[in-house]
Amino acid sequence: MLSKRFMAAAALAFAVSAAAKADEPLKIGMITTLSGPAGYLGQDIRDGFQLAIDQNKGELGGKPVALVVEDDSLKPGNARQIADKMLNEQGIKLFTGMVFANVAFAAVPEILDSDAVYISANTASSTFAGKECNANYFVSSWQDDSQGESAGALAQSLDYKKAFLIAPNYQAGKETMVAFKRFYKGEVVGETYTGLDQTDFAAEMAQIRAAKPDVVYEFEPGGLGIAFMRQYEQAGLLKEIPMVVHPASLDQAIVQAVGDAATGVQVTSHWNEDFDNPVNKAFVAAWKAKYGDRPITYYAAQGYDAALLFGVGLEKSAGPDDLAAFRKALLTSDIPTVRGKFKFGPNQHPIQDWYALTAEKGADGKMVLKTEKKVLSDHSDVYAADCKMEPAE
Secondary structure, three states, rough: OOOHHHHHHHHHHHHEEEEEEEHEEEEEEEEEHHHOOHHHHHHHHHHHHHHHHHHHOOOOOEEEEEEEEEEEOOOHHHHHHHHHHHHHHOOOEEOOOOOOOOHHHHHHHHHOOOOOOOEOOOOHHHOOOOOOOOOEEOOOOOHHHHHHHHHHHHHOOOOOOEEEEEEOOOOHHHHHHHHHHHHHEEEEEEEEEEEOOOOOOOOHHHHHHHOOOOEEOOOHHHHHHHHHHHHHHOOOOOOOOEEEEOOOOOOHHHHHHHHHHOOOOOEEOOOOOOOHHHHHHHHHHHHHHHHHOOOOHHHOOOOOOOOOOOHHHOOOHHHHHHHHHHHHHHOOOOOOOOOOOOOEEOOOOOOEEEEEEEEEOOOOOOEEEEEEEEEEEEEEOOOOOOOOOOOOO
16 A cells, blocks of 8 residues: 555645646747748748737636647648647647648648647648538638639629639649639630749739730749739730739739839738728738848738637637637637737638728838729628528537
């Protein structure tokens, strides 16, 4: 029989261990793309998320947190391995960060199957928006189709009769083509898909010139967008055929990188630096104080908002130890975001406004995106009706 002294010592050791564990920061796993031409997308998501933590002195929702970041290198296999390690070796139950749909497909199902929470700070494919929606899956950005839908709505409002469509050959690229045509009712005179690592678009420029459209709708994210926009201008097409794009094709970093080549290009977005609300002003001021002249992209804004969402959930729950309360907090609380008005639909994707922006030179001579008008109000996604998730209790 164990002595009372031994039992008391064991109880004390357990109590000390439990207290030490309670004092440890709650780990949030960020799997994102930090290298290659699209590396700045993940870097901005990471830095926007960390900025929210720093503003709250290392806490989200009043709880100490630590962001654990790993680079998926835009490789689905890498993302799956990282997710497995974080789940099974590091005990992480809260995740975010993946930029591209093909990468998310490899890792998100394992995260959800492990009863962990994933809050997307960028890609949000139709897969998890409809019949396969999941109580532990939230989105701080958009449902992917909203990008193409907003661009299609803008092109339609501008009365362009013929459009040429171009996008990368992967899930999100294919979905954006369908989404654009959902709101654009003119004639599509050409569609073409490009490689995710493509940098030379000469063949595509020739196809566009031959098709003679009234407008080009282009989705090429990150470094691909920079290369495409420059080559489009160099080919003389920008003077002949206007472009309507969504934010992945012309974010704040791309517009500064391509300079005059972007002048007059029209882009739709759910966020812009000039949005006049308290949360956005605090975010923009904090970003500029820390990163100076580095462009503030919507990727950074979405990373920041994802952190705020975690904060709302953690403030009113024990986090991973009480997922029902965590989820209820996100679905029933007023959520502060850089976009201002924000709420979740029944599939836990945003219902939000979309705006038309124009690329132009600012007072300092640098290219900026200026908010012009609203394109879509309280816009949801077409898949939400197929989501039969039980409401939060």
